[in-house]
Amino acid sequence: MRLKTFTPDEPALPMNYPGFVLRSLREDGYPASALLTNTGLNEKQLEDPHFRCGFQPLRRFFLNAIAHTNDPHLGAHLALKFDPAYVGLPSYTAMNAACFQDGLEVLEQFFFLTFPAFDFSLVDSCCGPETGEMAIRLRSKFPFREIEYFGFSSALVAINGLLKAMLRSDQVATRAETTVKQPDGWSDVAQKLGFAVRFEASENRLLFPKDLLTQPLPGSDPINHAQLLVLCAQFAAGVSQVTTPVAQVMALLEGSESLSVQISEVAEELGYSERGLRRQLDRCGTSFRTLLDQAREQRARALLSGTSQPIKSITSILGFESSSNFARSFKRWTGLTPKAFRDQAHVREASGRK
Structure with missing residues (x-):
């Protein structure tokens, strides 16, 4: 049975943390009207235990809060x-x-x-x-x-x-x-x-x-x-233990032995049509290619820093056709070659043991 899913546009997010942010900043003298500008929200909604909203109004609210406090470390x-x-x-x-x-x-x-x-x-x-x-x-x-x-x-x-x-x-x-x-x-x-x-x-x-x-x-x-x-x-x-299409895809990719999987395979496993999965991910503001890159980067970092597997073997696990393709992608993600990243990780490990 597929879990109930939601996208960022759906009213699924409660006000526990946004309400705390609003209360805290009001106490510091920041007017609620300024903090809630262009959010479509009002003070009563952020105090309502039953109110839910989508991600975009809260994104705007948090960006307003950072701007008005001039504090990039506000979180x-x-x-x-x-x-x-x-x-x-x-x-x-x-x-x-x-x-x-x-x-x-x-x-x-x-x-x-x-x-x-x-x-x-x-x-x-x-x-x-x-x-x-x-x-x-x-x-x-x-x-x-x-x-x-x-x-x-x-x-x-x-x-x-x-x-x-x-x-x-x-x-x-x-x-x-x-x-x-x-x-x-x-x-x-x-x-x-x-x-x-x-x-x-x-x-x-x-x-x-x-x-x-x-x-x-x-x-x-x-x-x-x-x-x-x-x-x-x-x-x-x-x-219904809400999840999102993004979380579903990432969980499946994380559990795959090889990241050479195609979107058609993932869609079938999750009970979507390929077109339906693409549409759901688009509504979440992402794509299968973006999530696959994210999963590959996470696994690459873990394998390079936490194992002694040869880079050629890691290339295969990640689903790349050649080590050069892997190296180009990894440098785009991290600014480093796989070897340089592994060497840097070993230096950190050695310093951590001192």
Whole structure:
């Protein structure tokens, strides 16, 4: 049975975070009328727990907020003030779990109730200079474009705040990785976060010590936890675990042994016609070719930095006809040749072990 899907134009996004942004900026003296210019939204809608809207009005709202505050790092700055309680039912349920891993699994299952634009996954950090780590991997379910830095910096910082609240600890995340380029003025932000950030990575991830998984949660309450899980399941059934065509395609590509797949194969696997899938991806502001390139880049980065496989073998896995074609594409994505990227990754790994 195909999951219910939505596109960026459909009213699927709740007001938990936009409402917080509006409240925070109003308190700082910024008029709501200016922040909501050309969004088609009003203040009451951003305070309505039942209101949903599409992505474009919120994109305009966040761009307005960045422009009026003249703060390119607004996402991270606001997220430092974000109360984990604003996440709502998923956060309460996670905090009542028996141990940290149980709480994270609640978030993995129900994070979309509050933040349907993100895919939240708990993954083992199997490569890189650090050992004994777990990671929360975040993926956008459609392209964020101009607000990518705002969106992912907000999410990574806010989630770290939620993890600290779950454990009642001052430190949880040890580092983060993001696909965006390092913005100007980052050093002023970095010192406020409590964890290091690596830019231009293959994924958006928040990493923490694996041994925290078994740590009991101070707020553990089996009675309330059981009741809240039922409520989460009821709400989830009401929205049919919404996903997007972009998320569906990326999940299928990620699970493919070889990335030489054609759009016709992907469409058939997902239950679309080829034309129908192209149309759905176009409505999401992207294309199959763009997503295939994204999947290839992510896998290339992981294989080059985390394995010793020959570049020729990686070329075949990624679905390129020749190493030269792969090298041209990889340089377009990263500005480096595959060999230079691997050498750079080895240098980072060596420095991380010192």
